[in-house]
Amino acid sequence: MSPLVAIIGSAQPGRTYSPAVRDPEGAAAAAAELGAALATRGCRIVVYSGDPEYLERDVVRGYVRSGRAQPGSILVRGRYQKDLGFEEAERHPDLFTVVPESTEDWEVIFYQSLLTADAFLLVGGERSTFIAGLIGLSRRIPVAAVAAFGGGAERVWQRLSGQRGVATEEEVALLARPWQPGAAEPIVAALHAQVQRHAEQERAAGEVERAAGRRTVAGLVTALVLLLLALATIPLAYAAPAGGWQNVAVLVAAPLFASVWGAIVRNAYDGSGNWLRAAALGSAAGVIAFLLFVAAQLSTNPGLLDGDAARKLVFFVLAIGFIGGFTSEVVYAKLRDQDVTQTSVLPPGGPR
Structure with a gap:
């Protein structure tokens, strides 16, 4: 099955981030480009809210506009009747799989669902983005933390540079480059390679355990x-x-x-x-x-x-x-x- 990538991050103008988010408009454009690259690679994505505060909306926009999205490839994990909010869901409902949660505590929904994802894509963000990245690193889940726009993703990249998990040194360096047109494809390709590498390691570990x-x-x-x-x-x-x-x-x-x-x-x-x-x-x-x-x-x-x-x-x-x-x-x-x-x-x- 194609890998499931959790989309995490935000870049809202006027909001205080630590470290500061750089170029919020550029981050939104980059998120859309990353979404298109994910669709082209055949990855499924999991998002949590279509609120303009979060970059998930931009990733979904680019993902759908790529024309490569498959039916049911966008998994929405949100609060019941509250967190859908994606315009594309009205025009392309077949692309979305909505899993409403009964609880009002979005943190419960968010952190529990992370354990079902095959990889994390982080852009900007604050505390929740940083914690999600740490969860990924601690569980050796492939993480692509785009450092170019600052925020929690940059803090995760700083950890990633010292605790690479399944990422190679070249892949970690790629995430620190200044953003430019065409940067999304190699980042998504590197994330996809991490997922495959992790799967091979899991298979090898399983074989060792069975032996x-x-x-x-x-x-x-x-x-x-x-x-x-x-x-x-x-x-x-x-x-x-x-x-x-x-x-x-x-x-x-x-x-x-x-x-x-x-x-x-x-x-x-x-x-x-x-x-x-x-x-x-x-x-x-x-x-x-x-x-x-x-x-x-x-x-x-x-x-x-x-x-x-x-x-x-x-x-x-x-x-x-x-x-x-x-x-x-x-x-x-x-x-x-x-x-x-x-x-x-x-x-x-x-x-x-």
Whole structure:
């Protein structure tokens, strides 16, 4: 769909602006030229009032006179039966889409509608124009703040020059040039380029987010599989011959599965996306904790793995492996302090 550009600004003679609006008549003519350029580019526009105080009336005039306006391409967001006031709406009603608002608070209408626009065009204006520009910059919405006529648009341009958002340095410099005939087309072209650039960035960010979501799902499925494998070591430990190598292999596999499971669960809990790194670090921490635990038991009971007691160890090593993987950063910190894990879970004589 063609981009929707919010038209914001005013240049009323005799009104006090800060900074002052320069050449109000020239600003009105520039607004009409900008309107024609927007129509030529195929942009839709959103306006709020046809009151002569605002430049929206001039933009609409140029937009319609261009002959390139499409049906329904002028969106009017105003108070019910109060803010239409566009002469062109009587002659070309098909070009207008009127969305009346029931509230009398025009600021509510104005600021809420800004979030639906794809870009802002600012000329002159005062406080509301400046605030609208700041909203655009803070939300990385493309902003074309024409500085040539002063007012709030010039203040926004000053911010834009230091916080460009999606605008390039050349596009920001273009907005600061003195106004001259033909200046509208390159400004609108630059704004249109910003809209396309922003859309590409949004698509790229969405793809990154979707990819992260897919990785999260894959990681959690992997964690579930590892959980089942870890639990499966319990019946395998009792099915393997007592004192055989199969029993020892199950005893080693149990904390390995549990540590990777714990690391992936911790990774999902923290919202990180580097599953492979978490699995590698978690498995290493879990295995280290397991080895130190078993070594401590063997030091007091050298025949621990030869008999039926090895089967009972699987319950302890599953818990130690999971905790080691889930708290791998703590394990590595304790490694530096030479205090890895509590190794006195079992009594000196081994499990009974």
